[in-house]
Amino acid sequence: MLKDSFFYTYFRSLRVVDKQVSLVDNDLLKFVKLEELVLSANQIKEIDTTNLPPTLKVLELYGNKMTSMECLCTCPPPRLQHLGLGHNKLLGPLESLYVTSDYWPNLISLDLSFNDLTDLQGMVSGLRTLRRLRLLVLQGNPLALVPCYRGFIIDGLSGLCVLDDITVAPSEKHLFRGLSHSGDLLAHEAxxxxxxxxxxxxxxxxxxxxxxxxxxxxxxxxxxxxxxxxxxxxxxxxxxxxxxxxxxxxxxxxxxxxxxxxxxxxxxxxxxxxxxxxxxxxxxxxxxxxxxxxxxxxxxxxxxxxxxxxxxxxxxxxxxxxxxxxxxxxxxxxxxxxxxxxxxxxxxxxxxxxxxxxxxxxxxxxxxxxxxxxVPPSPNSPSAAKKGKGEKDKKGKEKDKEEKDKKGKDGKDKAGKGEKEPAKEQKGSKKKKELRKDLRxxxxxxxxxxxxxxxxxxxxxxxxxxxxxxxxxxxxxxxxxxxxxxxxxxxxxxxxxxxxxxxxxxxxxxxxxxxxxxxxxxxxxxxxxxxxxxxxxxxxxxxxxxxxx
Known part of the structure; x- marks a missing residue:
């Protein structure tokens, strides 16, 4: 039968994911050799770091409800090398005060992705004190939407090797040289x-x-x-x-x-x-x-x-x-x-x-x-009267034409009369079109x-x-x-x-x-x-x- 002492000294990694955890108590200190603690996708709002084993090297708290890193800085694990706080609710310019070497002297990797961090200059100022930092993830934050985001961080953190899962190329360091010294002049807008x-x-x-x-x-x-x-x-x-x-x-x-x-x-x-x-x-x-x-x-x-x-x-x-x-x-x-x-x-x-x-x-x-x-044309309008008069004259001319045909006029006269009729019809159609010039x-x-x-x-x-x-x-x-x-x-x-x-x-x-x-x-x-x-x-x-x- 296994004893409790063996159980607590055996495990070096503990993962409790999506288990509705909201509190971390001092029972965690019983894992005296624990190096990796993963508490992602839970309901944690704050953590009392005095309950964390000092042997921790990896701490992941992705997808929780943390609004500040302040609680982690009370008594942080001194050997911590990776801190994952992505997809939380970190907000405010004061968060840059909690990412310094005063709290994380051995930190190599930091993931703060998909929070609501907005102070790019303050964040770079705090991260610059982390001499061992090589991997940084800040994508998904509002500060990552400004045009100078990547260049400002690359120039400000000279020891950084990977930013947002993309390797920092030597050419980037050359292109963005001196940009971090012009932070006050850059527009912080997307x-x-x-x-x-x-x-x-x-x-x-x-x-x-x-x-x-x-x-x-x-x-x-x-x-x-x-x-x-x-x-x-x-x-x-x-x-x-x-x-x-x-x-x-x-x-x-x-x-x-x-x-x-x-x-x-x-x-x-x-x-x-x-x-x-x-x-x-x-x-x-x-x-x-x-x-x-x-x-x-x-x-x-x-x-x-x-x-x-x-x-x-x-x-x-x-x-x-x-x-x-x-x-x-x-x-x-x-x-x-x-x-x-x-x-x-x-x-x-x-x-x-x-x-x-x-x-x-x-x-x-x-x-x-x-x-x-x-303005629809009225039957009593002058244009309508002219139209009626024109039709009457047209009928009279047609009647005269029939009488002339009976008298035996030659075909040339008929042809001459017939050529004038289409011209009058075109003139009449033009008048109709003029009525449609003004529309509502x-x-x-x-x-x-x-x-x-x-x-x-x-x-x-x-x-x-x-x-x-x-x-x-x-x-x-x-x-x-x-x-x-x-x-x-x-x-x-x-x-x-x-x-x-x-x-x-x-x-x-x-x-x-x-x-x-x-x-x-x-x-x-x-x-x-x-x-x-x-x-x-x-x-x-x-x-x-x-x-x-």
Whole structure:
């Protein structure tokens, strides 16, 4: 039978992981030869170091609830070589006072990753006293988001061999030489650049709309991408407010627009797609009216804006603590180039870290605007009277023409009379177009085509750049793509496209490309390209160059 004395003197390593431990008592001192103690993923808030064996060389407290290192400095193990405090809640500038050689004279490795440490200069000043320190992990802290982070530490800790699991190269020591002496001049703020690339696979909703009549409505579609980003309370709140207002503020109810010419009818294409198109159009309208609503009018206070929030699609409203940014509205095309780039400068690094952990949301939005004639023509208006008089004169001339035909006038006179009629018709159509010069717009109707989260945690884990393609699935259909193909073929000026469209109209059959669509139809999914870069300094010269306005 084993005795207790043998049991306590035998073990050199003790691991108690994820066991809801919250207290370390003096029974731990019975392990007289204990060198490694792992108490990760527990509920520990403080540790009485007088209860730790003095023989400890490794102490790991990852994933607990510690808010300060002060409790560890009461009577720290003198032989400790590795201290792991990652994924805790260490916060405040005073933490740099507890990482000095006064408490950890033999420390070789220190892991303080994924806490809320913000004082880079103070931390380097304390760590500089640890002469034996060779491995350091600080990634995941707000202080690691500033551009000069890596260079400042490498130059300040000359004996460091590995920083954030990346070996310190001799070239880095050369490039960042002297940077630690300019700490007071460096800006302690993070810079991130968001780029929105191409949008693909968007459904062309305009092919499902009926042709507008003389009195409208004339429908236009625009597409844009929105994303959430953290609001910096210390920095540019006013500028962000203007961006938000741009999204939730509707355009004026009346706006002067240029001349609008209705699209040509696509009757032949409708015949080729069959009855399935009508149900598709109806379902699209229902989806639009159910998923979105007209935007509210501009408000003078945040409280009034908050009251209107239920009227908006939740996906069109930013999460608490974030601001909604959007690209420029673009018309439909098979590939919509957003060409959007925005640099975000943030001083509140703790809020930025929390935002990167939670991620952002990217949304593709369709904006539909109905335009109407500003002043509908009245039957008693002068233009209408002139029109009636013109029709009366036209009928009189036609009657005279018939009488002249009966009297046996020659064909030349008939031809001369016939050439003037189309000119008058063109003149009349021109007058109709002039009536549509001034249009009023309804508030835009927004419809979310696709929305989804984007993981930003790699930027906290040391990755300076992340790129992804958000895939929201297929929203296009065979019928709508064939209508779009037919419309584009009519706009194409090449003789080949004209002949193909002419043959399709004569035969009243499906388009030549329809067989290709049906046999091998693979529409592109709705996607958008997103890139986010965390700006990092690559040399002392580059870091100091940013100081010059």
């Amino acid at each position: 810079r991130l650049v968001v780029t929105v690339g191409h949008v693909r696979g968007v459904l062309d909703s305009s092919v499902l709309d009926p042709e507008p009549g003389p009195q409208g409505p004339f429908i236009t579609y625009r597409y844009y991408v929105t994303y959430e980003f953290v609001e910096d309370e210390e920095g540019e709140g006013d500028e962000y407010g203007r961006v938000l207002a741009e999204i939730v503020k509707p355009p004026p109810s009346t706006e002067q627009l240029g001349e609008v010419i209705p699209k040509e009818p696509i009757k032949e294409a409708e015949d080729s797609v069959g009855p399935g198109l009508a149900s598709q159009s109806q379902s699209g309208e229902l989806e639009e009216s159910g998923a979105s609503a007209p935007l509210p009018r501009p408000t003078d206070s945040a409280e009034e804006l908050a009251k209107l929030r239920p009227r908006l699609d939740p996906r069109l409203w930013p999460s608490p603590g974030t601001v909604l940014f959007s690209t420029v509205r673009k018309p439909w095309s098979d590939v919509i180039p957003c060409n959007y780039e925005m640099q975000h400068v943030l001083k509140d690094l703790v809020r930025l870290k929390a935002f990167l952990l939670s991620g952002t949301t990217v949304t593709i939005v369709e904006e539909k605007i109905l335009s109407w004639p500003a 717009q309804d508030p835009p109707v927004l419809r979310v085509l696709g929305s989804g989260p984007v993981d930003l945690e790699p930027l906290l884990s040391g990755e300076p750049f992340m790129s992804t393609v958000c895939n929201f699935g297929v929203v296009r259909t065979l019928e709508t793509d064939r209508l779009t193909l037919y419309r584009d073929s009519k706009k194409n000026k090449s003789e080949k496209a004209k002949n193909a469209a002419l043959e399709a109209r004569k035969s009243k059959t499906k388009l030549p490309a329809a067989s290709v669509y049906e046999s091998d139809y693979r529409p592109d999914p709705l996607t958008v390209e997103i890139q986010i870069q965390l700006i990092q300094g690559h040399s002392t010269e580059e870091a100091l160059r940013r100081l010059v306005p």
